[in-house]
Every structure is written in structure tokens, then in C-alpha cells.
Amino acid sequence: MYKYDEVDHRLVRERVEQFRDQTRRYLAGELSEDEFRPLRLMNGLYVQRHAPMLRVAIPYGHLSSTQLRKLSHIARTYDRGYGHLTTRQNIQFNWPALERVPDILAELAEVEMHAIQTSGNCVRNTTTDAFAGVAADEYLDGRAYCEIIRQWSTLHPEFAYLPRKFKIAVSGSADDRAATQVHDIGLHVVKNDAGEVGFKVIVGGGLGRTPLVGKTIREFLPTRHLLTYLDAVLRVYNRFGRRDNKYKARIKILVQAMTPEAFAAKVEDEWAHLKDGPATLRDEDVAHYASFFTDPAYEQLAANPEAFTVPLVSDAAFAKWVARNTRSHKQTGYRSVVLSLKKTGVPPGDITAEQMDAAADWADRFGFGELRVAHEQNLILPDVKESDLYEVWQLARQHGFATPNVGLLTDIICCPGGDFCSLANARSIPVAEAIQLKFDNLDYLFDLGDIDCNFSGCMNACGHHHIGNIGILGVDKNGEEWYQITLGGSQGNHTAIGKVIGPSFAQADVPLAFEKIMNLYVEQRLAGERFIETVRRIGLEPFKERVYAKSH
Numbered sequence: 001m002y003k004y005d006e007v008d009h010r011l012v013r014e015r016v017e018q019f020r021d022q023t024r025r026y027l028a029g030e031l032s033e034d035e036f037r038p039l040r041l042m043n044g045l046y047v048q049r050h051a052p053m054l055r056v057a058i059p060y061g062h063l064s065s066t067q068l069r070k071l072s073h074i075a076r077t078y079d080r081g082y083g084h085l086t087t088r089q090n091i092q093f094n095w096p097a098l099e100r101v102p103d104i105l106a107e108l109a110e111v112e113m114h115a116i117q118t119s120g121n122c123v124r125n126t127t128t129d130a131f132a133g134v135a136a137d138e139y140l141d142g143r144a145y146c147e148i149i150r151q152w153s154t155l156h157p158e159f160a161y162l163p164r165k166f167k168i169a170v171s172g173s174a175d176d177r178a179a180t181q182v183h184d185i186g187l188h189v190v191k192n193d194a195g196e197v198g199f200k201v202i203v204g205g206g207l208g209r210t211p212l213v214g215k216t217i218r219e220f221l222p223t224r225h226l227l228t229y230l231d232a233v234l235r236v237y238n239r240f241g242r243r244d245n246k247y248k249a250r251i252k253i254l255v256q257a258m259t260p261e262a263f264a265a266k267v268e269d270e271w272a273h274l275k276d277g278p279a280t281l282r283d284e285d286v287a288h289y290a291s292f293f294t295d296p297a298y299e300q301l302a303a304n305p306e307a308f309t310v311p312l313v314s315d316a317a318f319a320k321w322v323a324r325n326t327r328s329h330k331q332t333g334y335r336s337v338v339l340s341l342k343k344t345g346v347p348p349g350d351i352t353a354e355q356m357d358a359a360a361d362w363a364d365r366f367g368f369g370e371l372r373v374a375h376e377q378n379l380i381l382p383d384v385k386e387s388d389l390y391e392v393w394q395l396a397r398q399h400g401f402a403t404p405n406v407g408l409l410t411d412i413i414c415c416p417g418g419d420f421c422s423l424a425n426a427r428s429i430p431v432a433e434a435i436q437l438k439f440d441n442l443d444y445l446f447d448l449g450d451i452d453c454n455f456s457g458c459m460n461a462c463g464h465h466h467i468g469n470i471g472i473l474g475v476d477k478n479g480e481e482w483y484q485i486t487l488g489g490s491q492g493n494h495t496a497i498g499k500v501i502g503p504s505f506a507q508a509d510v511p512l513a514f515e516k517i518m519n520l521y522v523e524q525r526l527a528g529e530r531f532i533e534t535v536r537r538i539g540l541e542p543f544k545e546r547v548y549a550k551s552h
């Protein structure tokens with residue numbers, strides 16, 4: 001994992017002191033609300049419905065056990081004993097006192113963390129596949145490139161005040177697991193005919209009030225040109241992006257207005273000045289960053305040891321958990337474990353300080369002291385020996401981490417909604433819980449199989465409802481909370497924006513609508529057909545008829 005050098009340490013420490021002074025001046029009345037806002041936003045501090053909210057960067061979702069223990073300490077000491085993992089692999093604290101935020105930032109700096117550029121109109125945390133480096137199907141480990149992008153974009157003077165926020169995602173395997181098509185820039189690894197690895201560059205994707213799937217503006221970018229090309233894209237956006245209307249300011253609107261072809265041509269023009277210039281990555285630069293992401297000291301193990309296969313046969317609950325909550329690993333004899341944060345009754349993504357401590361201990365004891373945050377708002381132990389899985393499962397169960405529902409209907413991605421967020425039209429957490437309760441029969445849930453259910457409390461789409469196979473959007477009707485359902489959205493290589501099935505539902509009716517949708521799926525599916533495949537094959541009409549039929 002990346003280790004700060006002296007310059008990084010100094011930069012982060014200086015930033016803490018700078019913010020300490022800014023906060024002091026604000027609290028003393030020397031800075032107005034308007035003057036303080038951009039300063040706090042550059043440090044990840046929002047002001048929410050109840051209290052400030054601090055978003056801490058977890059670069060590309062990579063976390064050490066020491067860092068996780070620090071986050072647990074912060075949750076306990078400065079907040080209400082928990083944090084919230086976000087869809088962009090960060091963590092948020094919902095209840096810090098403003099005057100203590102500089103101390104939180106100082107604590108973070110001790111473990112090489114910060115909140116810089118986690119909000120504001122700048123380049124945000126670069127996200128990637130949570131299984132980067134351990135996935136069996138990877139062409140390229142994207143983490144070194146994520147770190148390069150992070151260093152390039154952090155406090156980049158030219159891109160500190162973009163028209164709007166800017167999000168980059170990197171996927172290093174053929175199967176896109178980083179939602180590259182719904183980011184401002186998606187970098188999806190490809191191999192060309194000569195067998196060289198490079199990036200397909202996708203721009204202008206995004207959700208929010210104008211959901212759009214990104215457009216490919218370059219089929220193959222050799223990796224050494226990464227930064228010069230990103231510079232060119234950002235320059236075109238910085239120059240032509242709209243600043244007069246914040247709802248039209250994202251790059252997706254510019255790409256759409258110019259057409260992807262014209263936008264690509266502008267980028268090529270700009271790139272002509274930058275290509276092969278000083279920001280070109282040399283082999284030694286890449287090797288330097290890659291050296292932080294080498295394999296840990298894996299043992300040479302045989303697959304399927306008895307300590308794994310015996311309980312797999314004798315204990316059905318363990319087998320269910322292995323099937324849903326573990327992933328194959330590039331190293332024989334190891335698997336990655338997904339610690340589910342989708343237990344019924346707990347807001348999706350919330351993690352308590354006790355859970356953080358426990359997970360940090362397991363990362364040390366069963367792995368190499370590393371964890372990952374998945375954009376589905378779960379926590380991952382990337383390297384667990386198969387022979388340890390039974391014990392890890394038992395421990396995870398004791399700590400409320402082992403709901404075997406990863407990828408299933410109740411593994412809901414959900415924004416904080418009306419309980420916390422001042423922009424919300426409706427609450428999301430109680431409705432997510434009602435759905436989880438409705439589908440609490442594990443056998444049925446397993447039978448339904450892979451279904452992404454995503455939930456946002458308003459059209460800002462923090463919960464990515466557009467790309468859920470089933471999406472829920474909170475809407476306001478004359479001051480009341482209503483919920484619109486979309487079907488057919490998906491992420492990954494076949495990213496699609498879901499379509500609204502019809503009039504919205506009152507809160508109490510959402511679980512029933514879900515039940516009707518699932519019943520129809522079960523009736524209509526072909527052997528082995530996943531929910532999204534059935535929706536694609538039969539279309540929305542039969543679902544509409546079923547859901548809105550007078551009696552069923």
C-alpha cells in the first residue's frame with residue numbers, strides 16, 4: 001500500500017494547521033459563512049440537516065488495519081460511535097462538532113489520511129475495483145495508476161475550481177467493476193491487437209438529475225500518456241464547461257452539448273501540445289508507484305483444504321456465506337471475504353467502531369493488515385486463507401458482518417436520505433429496511449439470485465438508483481414522501497439507465513410492489529436467467545401490468 005514520503009506528510013500537516021486557523025477565524029466571527037464555505041468544502045466538511053458531516057478520503061478504497069483503528073477511534077471520540085461507508089469508497093462521519101474537526105484531521109494525518117478534495121468542485125477520490133490486485137481476471141492492477149492520478153490531482157492549481165466536481169474511476173479487468181461508464185472519466189483497461197495494455201477512455205457518464213452513460217472518446221490510450229491525456233480532457237472541460245448553471249455544469253452536459261465526436265476532437269487538439277511532454281509517465285515512475293502494490297508474502301497452498309471443505313459440506317449456513325460473501329483469488333488457497341454491511345435494520349453502509357476494530361484485527365490475524373471498501377458499501381478482507389474461512393465466518397457472525405446477501409436483493413446501495421440529508425425528498429433508510437424485512441427468507445433470496453437494488457432519496461442520485469436493476473427514487477408530492485421505481489438499470493460492461501415503471505408509491509406500498517415484481521420474475525424466468533436478463537428479454541410492460549393491476 002502507498003506510504004507517504006516526507007513531502008506528503010508535510011503537505012497534509014500544513015493543511016491541517018491551515019484549516020485549524022480557518023475554523024478558528026470562522027468561529028470568532030472573522031470569516032463569514034460565505035467565506036468559510038469553500039474552505040470547509042475543500043476539506044470534506046458539509047453542513048447537514050443536523051450537524052456538519054465530514055467525508056474522509058479512502059484512496060481507491062484501500063485501507064490498512066492501523067487506519068481503520070484510527071477511524072474507529074475517531075468514531076468513538078468525536079462522533080456517535082459509527083461511520084458510514086460511501087459509494088465512492090470513502091467514509092463519512094455524520095455528527096462531528098465543527099470546532100473539533102481540525103483535531104480529527106490531525107488524527108487522520110498521523111495515519112496518512114485526510115479529507116482534502118472529498119467535496120468541492122475539484123477532482124475527487126479516484127475509485128477502482130475493490131478486488132484490484134487480488135482478482136483472478138485482472139489485466140492490470142489499477143492501484144498504481146490510481147495513486148498516480150491522486151498525486152497529480154491533489155491540489156492541482158489548474159483544476160482546483162472546475163465548473164463542478166469531477167470523478168474518475170479505473171477498472172483493471174475486462175469485467176468493469178468500478179462503474180467506469182457512469183463517471184466523469186472512466187478508464188477501463190483494454191489490450192490492443194499487439195497485446196499491449198492501455199486504457200479505453202470514457203467521458204461524460206454520470207447519474208444525478210441527468211443520468212447519462214459515458215461515451216468512449218479514445219479506444220486505446222497507452223498507459224504512459226495517462227496524465228497528459230487527463231490534462232487535456234480537464235482543460236477542455238475547465239474552459240468550455242458551463243459555470244452559469246450548476247445543474248448544467250458537469251462534463252456530461254458539455255459532452256452531450258458538443259457531441260462526443262466534437263469533444264474528442266477538442267481533446268485531441270489540446271493533447272497535441274501536451275503529448276510526450278514532461279507529464280509523460282516514464283517506466284521508472286510507474287515502477288516506483290507499482291512498488292507499493294506488490295503482492296504480500298502469500299504462502300504456497302493447495303486448494304480446498306479439509307478445514308474448508310469439511311464444514312462446507314456439514315454446515316449449510318457456512319456454505320451459503322461462502323457462496324455469496326467470498327470471491328475467488330488469484331492465489332491458490334486464498335479467497336477474498338466481503339463483510340456485509342447490509343444487515344436488516346441497520347442503515348446500509350453504516351459500520352460501528354466495534355466492527356471497525358474487529359475487522360482491523362482480522363485483517364492482521366488472517367491477512368496482511370489490509371482491507372478494502374467496496375463501492376457497494378461493504379468492507380473486504382482481500383486475502384484470507386481458505387483454511388481460515390470457517391473461523392472468519394464465525395467471528396463475522398458474532399459481529400453482525402456475515403449476512404450472506406452480497407449481490408442479492410437485500411444488499412441495497414442506499415444514500416442517507418431524509419434522516420440525515422437536507423436535500424432529500426424522502427427517507428430511504430426505513431424503506432430499505434422494510435424491503436429487507438419483506439425478503440428476509442434466505443432460501444427465497446438465494447433463489448432470486450443476483451439483483452442490484454439501489455436507492456436514492458432525491459434526484460442527486462447518491463444511491464445510484466439509475467443503475468440498479470431495481471432502482472428507487474424518493475420524490476416529493478405536495479410535501480409527502482413518495483417512491484418511484486425503475487427497472488432495467490445495470491452497471492458494469494453493459495451499463496444502462498433504468499426506466500420508470502409508472503406512478504410512484506406511498507412508503508407502505510413499496511415492499512408489496514417489490515413482491516409483485518419478484519413474483520413475475522420467478523414465473524417468467526428461463527432456466528438460469530438472472531433478474532436483469534429477464535427484464536431485458538420481456539421488457540417493462542409485463543411488470544407494469546402486474547404492479548399496477550387492481551388485484552393481484
Ligand code: HEM
Pocket residue numbers: 046048053084085086087088092164182206207208209250349414415416420421422423460461462463
Ligand atoms: C448526506 C449528505 C449528502 C449530500 C448533501 C449530498 C449531496 C449530493 C449532491 C448535491 C449530489 C449531486 C451533485 C451532482 O451530481 O452534480 C451528490 C452526488 C453524489 N453523492 Fe451525495 N450527498 C450526500 C451524501 C452522500 C453519501 C452518504 C453518499 C454515498 C453513499 C453519496 C454519494 C454520492 C454520489 C456517488 C454522487 C454522484 C452521483 C453521480 O454519479 O452523479 N452522497 N450528492
Ligand code: SF4
Pocket residue numbers: 415416417418421422423424425456457458459460461462463
Ligand atoms: S441522493 Fe439526495 S437525499 Fe440522498 S444523500 Fe444524495 S442529496 Fe441526499
